[in-house]
Ligand SMILES: O=C(O)C1=C[C@@H](OP(=O)(O)O)[C@@H](O)[C@H](O)C1
């Protein structure tokens with residue numbers, strides 16, 4: 001934890017256009033699929049941040065070759081696929097706090113086999129991975145906990161897939177199912193592989209991203225609702241040639257909320273109607289709060305339309321962008337309730353607890369439950385020093401508390417450890433300052 005901070009003065013109005021950084025979820029999936037595939041893949045507009053840096057470094061340690069080309073319009077990463085055979089049979093991999101890196105890589109290395117260790121920042125060692133390891137080991141892999149059972153760090157040894165059916169719990173994180181789906185073609189060499197989902201599957205739109213990208217790498221998945229997925233044998237990931245990374249829809253939420261709170265219009269470029277990310281549905285939640293939203297194929301714009309209306313809704317489908325709704329709730333005309341968000345408790349920090357603590361600092365009345373948060377705005381926001389818990393989304397969310405809304409003015413906020421935004425959006429505060437002028 002550093003002692004750096006950033007002071008934000010109150011902002012009477014926001015307006016402008018923001019070009020979004022690449023999607024974290026799409027970037028890390030494409031990197032692994034490219035590495036596992038046959039042929040060269042050119043990835044355009046990959047996100048440059050801590051979460052993709054740990055994935056790129058891990059691939060290099062595993063012997064996967066990639067280069068970065070800077071062009072006039074952006075960057076292109078060229079990855080040489082290894083067709084499922086990793087050059088380096090042993091490696092020690094640092095995964096930071098990137099769920100989208102450690103979970104799929106654990107599955108890939110467990111299925112391929114070798115001698116690998118995976119570890120991360122202290123919080124990573126508190127984030128569950130047991131449901132994934134259980135599914136893999138029951139199928140014949142050899143993954144061992146070297147710290148606490150159920151959590152990284154992990155030691156992956158040689159194993160062998162001995163079954164045609166795997167079961168995975170879907171109610172703690174969808175990333176476990178994503179991980180199994182991504183490596184299913186490696187398991188389905190001689191026979192089909194079926195993955196059964198046990199328990200309610202959360203964060204479903206992220207599975208849609210996974211399926212969409214697997215398809216773009218030439219593999220077919222047969223889907224039986226959300227209950228099971230089958231991969232026929234003999235399918236190998238094929239390079240799509242060039243693949244483009246959309247802007248990050250979760251990162252878009254901060255700017256759209258800013259436009260919704262403090263006038264706008266604010267337009268984000270890089271995601272729109274054509275997006276494969278579930279978090280574009282954040283715009284629909286803002287619409288429910290009375291915000292005027294317009295959308296093109298590749299952009300979304302938000303404009304305030306009078307005071308924000310309080311909202312009471314299920315946010316299981318957009319857990320990351322939902323944090324931004326909790327901040328927008330500070331400016332609403334009554335109490336807002338965000339339901340079905342239990343996964344917040346096992347992310348970068350316990351986000352329900354962190355959000356409740358910091359919202360209270362700016363004056364809100366907050367009730368938290370195991371899987372919900374209820375926010376009643378104060379008469380006026382109070383200036384506060386905001387702790388960010390090494391959670392990029394806490395830092396980005398609370399920058400919005402400096403905005404003046406239609407019903408109440410914002411407060412000067414000091415954001416502690418602002419660099420935690422490096423996880424997914426290193427330039428966040430520069431982009432925020434531009435619309436705040
Ligand atoms: O698969 C993904 O890219 C993600 C899935 C979600 O996690 P859960 O499935 O754990 O909710 C989300 O919160 C995370 O930021 C990214």
Ligand SMILES: C=C(OP(=O)(O)O)C(=O)O
Pocket residue numbers: 097098099100101320347348393424
């Ligand atoms: C939950 C998040 O990250 P991760 O990919 O590490 O799960 C997030 O970015 O909000």
